[in-house]
Amino acid sequence: MAHNLQHNYAQEVWDKDRQHFVHPWTHFESFGRDGSLVMNEAKGAYVTDINGKRYLDGIGGLWCVNAGYGREEIVEAIAAQARKMPFFNPFVDTTNVPAAELAAKLAELTPGDLNHVMFAGGGSTANDSAYRLVQYYQRDRGKPEKRHIIARKEAYHGSTDLTAGLSGKTADRNPNFEYTHDNIHHISTPDLYRRPDGMSEEEFSDFLVDEFEQKVVELGPDSVSAFWAEPIMGAGGVHVPPHKYFTGIRSLCDKYDILFVADEVVTGFGRVGHWFAVKDMFGVQPDLLVCAKGLTSGYQPLGAAIFSDRIYDSLNANPDKWFNNGFTYSGHPVACAAALKNIEIMEREALFAHVREVGPYFMERLQGLRDVAHVGDVRGSHFMACIEYVADKETKEAFPYSVNIGKRVSNAAEKRGLIVRPVGHLNVLSPCLILTREQCDTVADVLRDSMNEVLAELSSDGII
Numbered sequence: 001m002a003h004n005l006q007h008n009y010a011q012e013v014w015d016k017d018r019q020h021f022v023h024p025w026t027h028f029e030s031f032g033r034d035g036s037l038v039m040n041e042a043k044g045a046y047v048t049d050i051n052g053k054r055y056l057d058g059i060g061g062l063w064c065v066n067a068g069y070g071r072e073e074i075v076e077a078i079a080a081q082a083r084k085m086p087f088f089n090p091f092v093d094t095t096n097v098p099a100a101e102l103a104a105k106l107a108e109l110t111p112g113d114l115n116h117v118m119f120a121g122g123g124s125t126a127n128d129s130a131y132r133l134v135q136y137y138q139r140d141r142g143k144p145e146k147r148h149i150i151a152r153k154e155a156y157h158g159s160t161d162l163t164a165g166l167s168g169k170t171a172d173r174n175p176n177f178e179y180t181h182d183n184i185h186h187i188s189t190p191d192l193y194r195r196p197d198g199m200s201e202e203e204f205s206d207f208l209v210d211e212f213e214q215k216v217v218e219l220g221p222d223s224v225s226a227f228w229a230e231p232i233m234g235a236g237g238v239h240v241p242p243h244k245y246f247t248g249i250r251s252l253c254d255k256y257d258i259l260f261v262a263d264e265v266v267t268g269f270g271r272v273g274h275w276f277a278v279k280d281m282f283g284v285q286p287d288l289l290v291c292a293k294g295l296t297s298g299y300q301p302l303g304a305a306i307f308s309d310r311i312y313d314s315l316n317a318n319p320d321k322w323f324n325n326g327f328t329y330s331g332h333p334v335a336c337a338a339a340l341k342n343i344e345i346m347e348r349e350a351l352f353a354h355v356r357e358v359g360p361y362f363m364e365r366l367q368g369l370r371d372v373a374h375v376g377d378v379r380g381s382h383f384m385a386c387i388e389y390v391a392d393k394e395t396k397e398a399f400p401y402s403v404n405i406g407k408r409v410s411n412a413a414e415k416r417g418l419i420v421r422p423v424g425h426l427n428v429l430s431p432c433l434i435l436t437r438e439q440c441d442t443v444a445d446v447l448r449d450s451m452n453e454v455l456a457e458l459s460s461d462g463i464i
């Protein structure tokens, strides 16, 4: 009886969701038919659905539950702050304790002189704020013609009107939307796997840096405002750029007086073993840095755009000017309290030392899947990984879109109790940073079985 009640409730929730919750990235046709997997509980590196089935979460919520699920201390910090003061106006000249503490902490953790923090509700709106600051800064210093932004083709920076334009993912360019920003330009993805035949990694790096310079020259050096990049491209297929790529672009930014914006929404807060990747992995000091996700480990929505003393000090103190940007929930005290506790845990547990130790083992186990037929590439760094499937390993020819191989493999993994993310012909992985070696083994073993099941199915359907 109790079981039936539970079952009926699960069905009811599934149906309410299907009828009323319009999800990010809705595919109306299949959603109306299949609805959603309803997740209901989580602990450690595992999530449990409403029917009680447990899964190892290979995607850390969505590249964000870095500290893992079930952190009572974060829950307590959230409750304590909500009880004490859930909210107060952050505009102009009132603030709250957690926001002030967190801004100072971020100034300490971010590289170099990034000491000034604009809070937002997530990664997209933090990128929006960074963009508005870049615009304001260039005009404020008398360079209104500096309005062009150079981003990359497979980049993902969010889903507001602006950040959808800043993003370059071809699969997301939708004819039903207007992309109105004529000042945003996309250059090549640093995709080592699909680099031109016969080009070494070093030559490819030079080629990409040259392409950046050519774009600057084509637009007019005095009209380029900023370069926007994820240190390791995430949703666009986990592309770790070639060595020297970012240092090359940084020196051109210096040469042409262009700002360097690092979108560390995914790479920040330990995913690749450091607080931030741009300086610690790639040796580049950005002018602005955007973060979200791991900032609170997903316990609360929060994003931040952090910028340099150099920009801050140059902003004109003209008494008639306002930088009118920000949101009701900028620096929300409950979200900032969650972030502070999350950061405290990361520091206390030396979580990133664990990432630096176990992350390479995770990658090694995934690299072992290269011997599976139709696995073309396995790439990434630490707890940020991607598997690319191809119709032909020799020519790297992609599967037709209709094969939807990433989704087939993720469905097969889900049956076996593992969540991985399908992105077209890719599977993307970004587990909680607490993952153990044994759990790395489980991910690799389950993936191998799932791939074999899918390949057998494709073979019996005559697709391969």
Ligand SMILES: Cc1ncc(COP(=O)(O)O)c(C=O)c1O
Pocket (backbone or CB within 6 Å): 121, 122, 123, 124, 125, 127, 156, 157, 158, 159, 230, 234, 235, 263, 264, 265, 266, 292, 293, 303
């Ligand atoms: C690199 C990057 N920037 C920005 C965003 C957008 O963040 P949000 O979904 O919190 O708005 C994402 C989301 O996945 C991201 O991966």
